[in-house]
Amino acid sequence: MRIAVFGANGPTGRHLVDQALAGGHEVVAVTRRPGSPAARAGLAVAVADATDPAAVDTAVDGTDAVLSVLGTPFSKETITTYSASAIVVTAAMARHGVKRLLSVSSNMMDPHWRPTGAHFFNHVLDPLVTRRLGRTLHADMRRMEDVIRGTDLDWTLVRPSGLFDHPVVTDYVTSQTSADGVFTARTDLAAAMLRELEEGRYVRKAMGVVTTAVKPNTVKLIWNEGVKKK
Numbered sequence: 001m002r003i004a005v006f007g008a009n010g011p012t013g014r015h016l017v018d019q020a021l022a023g024g025h026e027v028v029a030v031t032r033r034p035g036s037p038a039a040r041a042g043l044a045v046a047v048a049d050a051t052d053p054a055a056v057d058t059a060v061d062g063t064d065a066v067l068s069v070l071g072t073p074f075s076k077e078t079i080t081t082y083s084a085s086a087i088v089v090t091a092a093m094a095r096h097g098v099k100r101l102l103s104v105s106s107n108m109m110d111p112h113w114r115p116t117g118a119h120f121f122n123h124v125l126d127p128l129v130t131r132r133l134g135r136t137l138h139a140d141m142r143r144m145e146d147v148i149r150g151t152d153l154d155w156t157l158v159r160p161s162g163l164f165d166h167p168v169v170t171d172y173v174t175s176q177t178s179a180d181g182v183f184t185a186r187t188d189l190a191a192a193m194l195r196e197l198e199e200g201r202y203v204r205k206a207m208g209v210v211t212t213a214v215k216p217n218t219v220k221l222i223w224n225e226g227v228k229k230k
């Protein structure tokens, strides 16, 4: 398949591009930064802001599927990147007859998501830290989910938990609506998306994905994802 990857140059996107190429797909890596990722066989780079209709139109033209792992850091200000890019990308897909879309959001989009046994996370970290720091980001993710659900595309909303870096794909679990776990390795998120692209088990559904085999250091993760990334 020829796949457009939005956010290809980000920490999950780089895994997604590597794994897709290794799996025999052709990739159009969409990034705002010219010159990255490095050129390789099977890889084309499209320089585009995902909210720019003309640039997105060119990037999506001739692809069979779109996978989006783009994201933005927490902010106190209103965030619009997720919903604005979803409007532009889904319109381009409709114009070019590209039906399949996998777009990352978060397990937090499920209001009933409370990972089993994660008392500190559920009662302290999540309500007092993550949801406060991420309030405007999660509001825009919800708008993005609504935009995507409102299309005729074959979409899957891919919902990870707290992302962390791990060098290899591990055992991960997927589940409809959300998945029971606090963490998701970026390698596993990428692998789950490519597997779903092949299998189509969650078409027009949300798919939670969590890592079960390894755990990151929670304090380090909050520092890396919530503070350092800003």
Ligand SMILES: NC(=O)c1ccc[n+]([C@@H]2O[C@H](COP(=O)([O-])OP(=O)(O)OC[C@H]3O[C@@H](n4cnc5c(N)ncnc54)[C@H](OP(=O)(O)O)[C@@H]3O)[C@@H](O)[C@H]2O)c1
Residues within 6 Å of the ligand: 006, 007, 008, 009, 010, 011, 012, 013, 030, 031, 032, 033, 048, 049, 050, 051, 069, 070, 071, 072, 073, 081, 085, 104, 105, 106, 107, 160, 161, 162, 163, 164, 186, 225
């Ligand atoms: N961190 C967590 O714990 C967590 C939890 C649940 C869900 N998520 C979600 O998982 C996804 C992947 O996260 P990540 O940490 O791997 O990536 P990320 O750092 O959030 O962002 C990935 C890439 O998005 C691209 N991007 C941002 N705005 C763009 C725009 N307007 N047009 C085109 N590209 C744009 C940037 O690439 P360029 O600068 O190259 O254009 C960036 O490198 C994100 O949607 C994130 O919100 C994260």
